[in-house]
Amino acid sequence: MAVRISGAARAExxxxxALALLTERGMRGLTHRAVDELAELPQGSTSNHARTRLALLEAAVRRQAEREARVLTPQEMPDPAGGLESLAEGLAVALHRSVAEERDLVVSRYELALEAxxxxxxxxxxxxxxxxxRExxxxxxxxxxxxxxxxxxLSLVAWCDGLMFSCAAGSFHATTPTVEELRLGLLELLRGMLGD
Known part of the structure; x- marks a missing residue:
């Protein structure tokens, strides 16, 4: 007997x-049929949910944003009153989680960015x-x-994106900086931009 899942669970x-396929096979590997097969859904399920390729990509972008938002929870967001140290610490934790625990999510993000x-x-x-x-x-x-x-x-996002790309897909792909290394790098950048 097949297990039924709710519409929301199926959409997720x-x-x-779709994000897993982007990571594993790139943009060319993302098809409605491939999603059905990898998710072990009946043929046509993905087409019923996302009729066009654009709709499937939009669903992937939406889910990407939801999952990235969980990398640093609202309770862990830096306190502006904590100054640059607090900002650097919060960003370092998020970056470390991205490159240490969510590399696949980083790769799928770059696939989607290039397609965009x-x-x-x-x-x-x-x-x-x-x-x-950004806001x-x-x-x-x-x-x-x-x-x-x-x-x-822009400068801070470019630095963070560059680091994530380098550690997930670039020449430092075998490197995972520690939270402390990231914190120091962020402090150098922030102090250069904002002063000590």
Whole structure:
């Protein structure tokens, strides 16, 4: 007897499977049929949930954002009153979790980002999902005393993205920096941008 799963659970399974396929096989390996097979769903289940490739990619982007939001819980967000040390510590914990525990999620994010550069309709969706991370970071930098928080957010995000890419897929793929190493690197960057 087949086990029935709710619509919400099925949608989550489909999106999680799409992310797993992006990590394992890249964009070319993501098909409706491949999701059905890997998720052990009846043929056509993914097509019923996400009729088009764009709908499937949007589901993957949405799920990517949900899972990335769990890397650093709201209770662990840095306290702006804690200054640069607090900000560096919170970001170091999130970065470490990303490269030590969620490498597959990092890889799927870059697959989706590259696809968004080729599909304007996905770009807008991807950018909206990313804003939920950038905006709080800008607010934290503003509270930490940044005189140009948008520019500093770009620099900080670029540094973090570069580190995650290098450790997940780049020339440092076999390297997992410690939380302390990440904290020191972030402090150097933040002090350079904001002063001590």
């Amino acid at each position: 399974l489909i999106a999680d499977t 550069t080729r599909r304007p309709e996905l770009r807008a969706y991807y950018d909206r999902a990313g804003a939920q991370f 709080p970071l800008t607010a934290l930098l503003r509270a930490a005393g940044s005189k140009d928080p948008e520019r500093h957010t």
